[in-house]
Amino acid sequence: MRYFKAVSGYICYTYNAMKTEQKRNLWRLAAGAGALLAARAINRKLNAYSFRNKTVLITGGARGLGFVMGRQLAKEGARLVLCSRDEMQLEDARMELAGNGADVMVLPCDVTQQAQVEQMIERVQQEFGQIDVLINNAGIITAGPLEEMTIKDFEEAMQTHFWGPLYTTLAVLPSMKARGGGRILNIASIGGKLGVPHLVPYSASKFALVGLSEGLRAELKQYNITVTCASPGLMQTGSPRHANVKGQHEEEYTLFKIVDSSPLTSISAEDSAKSILDACRNGDAEVVTSIPAKIGAFIHGLSPETTTDVFAVLNRMLPGPTGEQRAKKGYESETPLSMSGLTERTQKAAFRNNEL
Numbered sequence: 001m002r003y004f005k006a007v008s009g010y011i012c013y014t015y016n017a018m019k020t021e022q023k024r025n026l027w028r029l030a031a032g033a034g035a036l037l038a039a040r041a042i043n044r045k046l047n048a049y050s051f052r053n054k055t056v057l058i059t060g061g062a063r064g065l066g067f068v069m070g071r072q073l074a075k076e077g078a079r080l081v082l083c084s085r086d087e088m089q090l091e092d093a094r095m096e097l098a099g100n101g102a103d104v105m106v107l108p109c110d111v112t113q114q115a116q117v118e119q120m121i122e123r124v125q126q127e128f129g130q131i132d133v134l135i136n137n138a139g140i141i142t143a144g145p146l147e148e149m150t151i152k153d154f155e156e157a158m159q160t161h162f163w164g165p166l167y168t169t170l171a172v173l174p175s176m177k178a179r180g181g182g183r184i185l186n187i188a189s190i191g192g193k194l195g196v197p198h199l200v201p202y203s204a205s206k207f208a209l210v211g212l213s214e215g216l217r218a219e220l221k222q223y224n225i226t227v228t229c230a231s232p233g234l235m236q237t238g239s240p241r242h243a244n245v246k247g248q249h250e251e252e253y254t255l256f257k258i259v260d261s262s263p264l265t266s267i268s269a270e271d272s273a274k275s276i277l278d279a280c281r282n283g284d285a286e287v288v289t290s291i292p293a294k295i296g297a298f299i300h301g302l303s304p305e306t307t308t309d310v311f312a313v314l315n316r317m318l319p320g321p322t323g324e325q326r327a328k329k330g331y332e333s334e335t336p337l338s339m340s341g342l343t344e345r346t347q348k349a350a351f352r353n354n355e356l
Helices: 002-047 064-075 087-099 114-128 151-179 200-223 249-261 269-282 291-302 304-317 341-352
Strands: 055-059 079-084 103-108 133-136 182-187 225-230
Touching: 055 064, 055 114, 055 151, 064 079, 064 087, 064 103, 064 269, 079 087, 079 114, 087 103, 103 114, 114 151, 133 151, 151 182, 151 200, 151 225, 182 200, 182 269, 200 225, 225 269, 249 341, 291 304
Parallel strands: 055 079, 055 133, 079 103, 133 182, 182 225
Antiparallel strands: none
16 A cells, blocks of 8 residues: 555655746746847847938839839938839839939849849949849749749749849949948749749749848848848738630639739738838848748648648639640730729729739
8 A cells, every 4th residue: 555655645746846847948938039039139239221311122123012112212312223124114213203203223024134233243343333232023923824834934933033133232242341341122022932833833943032131141141231031021012914824724814813812811012012122121030921831831840741732622613724834914914803802902003003
């Protein structure tokens, strides 16, 4: 009997001791998390960066998110340099920004061509002396089933989303290193964290940009050059009009535009731009905008199988291939439904953000 009492007492003692230790561990974990958050807040304050009187180069700055960021930066007193392949859109952007008092310069440039990029950077440096902030925003998107995609679709996505940012970064690095610092903001996408069906070339190239950004941040920190990677979710910029659409063009585009416009899945371009610029200002490594994108990235980080399985089910519901492999622009694929009240937010955004 004494033996059983002793064993029982030992078990109770051990159990209570384990509970006490668990509580201590929880307190230690909470204290550690609190310390990390405090350290992050202090680091953000120390790294806070003013865009006033800084020269900011935005690729793909004539329309969409790039144009929205340009507006916000102009209000903060930045000198803007916008580049794009479309000279007419560049001039429209310049007229609006300059008309509101912005100091803005526009230059036509195809960022997939290294020689053009180097010439553009040289021209900007001659004009302003230096580039303080580089925003790699230029992008393209091709939507449709994998069966409709060609090697060229993958190459064009990589040239725009990987090689383009690499060319501009390599061109500005010597001067940034020489003067002891700078900021580089790469606009990737939630599609660079989650492999999205019907956007495989786009997603693959954005994954490459995320990897490039993380590697650059690690290596350039020693030169006081801070690299931030933005992975925005869906935004109401009006950009679906310029998407390349493959497969069942009208069905594919209509679905894309409705989802892009829904307040359940998409946020305003202005809110997204503010979050992205704040991340650059604070020297953050990355920023994911919109609650759906944050939830998706979090779940994918915990269980990639879950998100890929969900996307596999979603893929079966999307319009199938036709075998044509022919692309049409979004504005060539409009339907009564894609022009209805379901897409009103995207249509208004297209008007505001020079996407028409």
